[in-house]
Amino acid sequence: MGAEVPLPTLLSQALVAYTIEFDNEAGHLLPHTTSDHGATPGSGPKPWLASLVMWCNCMKYVSPDGVQLGEMERLARTRTNLAGMQRWRYITITPAPGDRDGKRPGPDAMVRATEGGRKAQEVWGPLFGVIDDRWR
Numbered sequence: 724m725g726a727e728v729p730l731p732t733l734l735s736q737a738l739v740a741y742t743i744e745f746d747n748e749a750g751h752l753l754p755h756t757t758s759d760h761g762a763t764p765g766s767g768p769k770p771w772l773a774s775l776v777m778w779c780n781c782m783k784y785v786s787p788d789g790v791q792l793g794e795m796e797r798l799a800r801t802r803t804n805l806a807g808m809q810r811w812r813y814i815t816i817t818p819a820p821g822d823r824d825g826k827r828p829g830p831d832a833m834v835r836a837t838e839g840g841r842k843a844q845e846v847w848g849p850l851f852g853v854i855d856d857r858w859r
Contacts, residue, residue: 745775745854753846754839770839771811778847781808785836785844792816793830805834813840 755772781803784795796802805827808814819831836844 741854741858742775744857745850748850748853749775749843749846752850753843770813770837770843773808773811773813773843775847777804777808777811777813778843780804781834782813782836782840782844782847785814785834785840787836787841789817789833789835791830792828792832792834795834796830808840812837813843 750772753772754769756769780799780801781795784790784798790798792805805814805816809816813836815835815837816828817833817835818828819833822829822832
């Protein structure tokens with residue numbers, strides 16, 4: 724008889740499987756890019772393909788009017804990859820007066836979704852219900 728698999732291992736496997744399914748489904752539904760080559764002419768830049776983690780740590784908390792960075796991090800209970808989210812075309816950041824150039828924006832900086840970021844929010848938000856229903 725084999726050894727029992729510890730509960731943390733089983734939970735980790737379920738989380739990884741859920742994340743893969745979520746990311747795959749988002750990839751099918753969300754206009755995105757995975758390279759800087761071969762963009763459709765006239766289509767404009769698309770966001771880079773990102774994952775469930777980017778929803779949970781950032782985009783979930785960016786309201787239509789934007790959110791102050793400090794509030795977003797308080798709600799998410801973590802910092803997010805701001806430089807990546809900007810580079811991947813999901814957000815813009817308006818520094819607060821007094822923020823130093825070249826440094827991480829301060830807590831009063833405003834984070835706003837780009838057009839691609841808003842589309843990602845429309846896709847990512849409902850996916851939990853879709854994936855949960857599949858798993859039932």
